[in-house]
Amino acid sequence: MTAPAHPLAAALLAGERRALAxxxxxxxxxxxxxxxxxxxxxxxxxxxxxxxLRLGLTGVPGVGKSTFIEALGLRLADAGHRVAVLAVDPxxxxxxxxxxxxxxxxxxxxxxxxxxxxxxPSGGTLGGVARRTREAITLCEAAGYDxxxxxxxxxxxxxxxxxxxxxxxxxxxxxxxxxxxxxxxxGIMELADLCVVNKADLDPRAAVRAQxxxxxxxxxxxxxxxxxxxxxxxxxxxxxxxxxxxxxAAQDYAREMDLPRRRQxxxxxxxxxxxxxxxxKQFVAGTSPHRLTELRTSVQAGRLTAVQAVAALLAGxxx
Numbered sequence: 249m250t251a252p253a254h255p256l257a258a259a260l261l262a263g264e265r266r267a268l269a270x271x272x273x274x275x276x277x278x279x280x281x282x283x284x285x286x287x288x289x290x291x292x293x294x295x296x297x298x299x300x301l302r303l304g305l306t307g308v309p310g311v312g313k314s315t316f317i318e319a320l321g322l323r324l325a326d327a328g329h330r331v332a333v334l335a336v337d338p339x340x341x342x343x344x345x346x347x348x349x350x351x352x353x354x355x356x357x358x359x360x361x362x363x364x365x366x367x368x369p370s371g372g373t374l375g376g377v378a379r380r381t382r383e384a385i386t387l388c389e390a391a392g393y394d395x396x397x398x399x400x401x402x403x404x405x406x407x408x409x410x411x412x413x414x415x416x417x418x419x420x421x422x423x424x425x426x427x428x429x430x431x432x433x434x435g436i437m438e439l440a441d442l443c444v445v446n447k448a449d450l451d452p453r454a455a456v457r458a459q460x461x462x463x464x465x466x467x468x469x470x471x472x473x474x475x476x477x478x479x480x481x482x483x484x485x486x487x488x489x490x491x492x493x494x495x496x497a498a499q500d501y502a503r504e505m506d507l508p509r510r511r512q513x514x515x516x517x518x519x520x521x522x523x524x525x526x527x528x529k530q531f532v533a534g535t536s537p538h539r540l541t542e543l544r545t546s547v548q549a550g551r552l553t554a555v556q557a558v559a560a561l562l563a564g565x566x567x
Contacts (some may be wrong), residue, residue, distance in 0.1 A: 254289045261296055263330075263392040265364050272366055275383040290383060293390035298511070300332075300389045301502055304410035306400040306436065307420030312446045312485055313399050314353035316420060319485035320494065321354070324395055325362035332393035333357065333365045334384050336400055364393060382413050382518055411439040412517050415510065416501050418442045418494075421462060423454035438469050441478050442497055449484040456482070476505055535561070 256274070259267035275286040307313055314335070321331045333354065357363045366384060385396055400410050411417040419440040437443075443462045448455035462480035470478055479497050483490030532540075543557040552560070 254285075254292050256289055257292050260289075260293060260387065260391050265391075268364060268387060268391045269366065271387045272368075272380075272384045275387065276368065276380045286383070290386060294386065297386045297389035300385075300394045300396045301416070301498065302385060302396045302398065302414040303416045303418055303498060304398045304400065304414035305418045305420060306410060307446070308422070311420045311422055313420055315485040316444075316446050316483070317397050317399055318354040318357045319488065320491055321357045321363055321395075321397060322360065323488070323491055324495065325357070325360045329362065329395045330393045331357070331360075331363045331395045331397065332388035332391075333363070333397045333399065334381055334388070335365065335367045336381065336398070364388065364391075381410075385413065412514055415505070415507050416441050416498050418444060420444050420446045421458060423447060423451045423458050437465060440466070441476060441501060442494070443478065443480045444490070444494055445480070445482045447484060447486075448482040448489060449487045476501060 256267050256271050260271050271286075271289060274282055274289065277283065277286070305313055305317060317333055317335075321333060325331045354365055358365050366388075368381070368384070381398060385398070388396055396414070398410055398414055417439050419436060419442070421443060423445060443466060445455045445458045445462065459480045459482050466478040466480060481490055481493050481497065483494055485491075539561065543552070543561055546552040547554050547557045
């Protein structure tokens with residue numbers, strides 16, 4: 249392969265964390281010139297990506313996602329893995345700001361030489377992930393990180409997008425899962441490859457009951473011909489109980505599943521999403537702002553339904 253041409257490429261491929269942080273910042277920028285630079289960098293380092301195991305983790309607020317990720321990440325980093333954590337914080341609907349406190353919730357992992365933590369704002373993106381999380385995964389892999397942990401915003405219902413960019417989708421639950429499951433959408437349960445009852449040390453009996461309930465739910469939701477039978481486990485980020493079993497299950501999944509084929513399907517989904525986004529931007533750029541305002545006003549006034557207004561806009565008809 250030719251020598252890296254992008255200014256950040258060489259340092260990124262050498263595994264320098266500062267270069268990785270700068271590369272992710274570049275990819276997250278909305279400035280047109282930065283987008284061009286970021287795509288050039290991604291294209292250059294892409295041949296070095298794709299060599300990690302990607303885990304997406306979600307769960308309702310209070311389930312202990314950050315504590316669990318730090319405990320698991322420290323165990324893996326101490327064992328010689330290079331661990332990257334991409335933590336997505338919810339953005340304010342009013343100000344657009346985010347607290348970005350994940351590093352403070354993972355103090356031990358944040359200073360480990362074998363780990364990298366990057367909090368990113370969701371920016372209003374649905375699905376529990378940030379708009380450029382996929383690019384960040386690619387950059388982390390190119391920098392030599394072999395385990396990627398993607399922590400979602402954690403509202404407990406809309407994090408299905410993370411399953412479209414990771415290899416293994418992990419749903420964390422609380423020991424009182426009987427009540428919690430009422431607030432968890434069926435779609436997330438159907439996508440989960442692994443369910444982990446966290447904080448099992450707080451109430452061991454309740455944790456066992458929750459594990460049994462989750463196992464039964466997964467059995468009902470999993471098709472008979474599924475290549476992987478989702479598992480329900482118990483763990484405690486505080487005591488370390490069950491963490492080895494969680495990692496063993498993740499490794500089993502990687503061995504038994506056709507990950508290259510899964511990633512090819514994910515890449516196709518990514519292409520379709522970007523195509524829709526680009527087509528929308530191009531369409532809006534070529535449409536009269538006055539016309540858009542006129543139709544929006546007609547919908548607000550009840551003169552047209554939203555469907556009629558969109559149809560009129562596509563057909564170029566007067567409102």
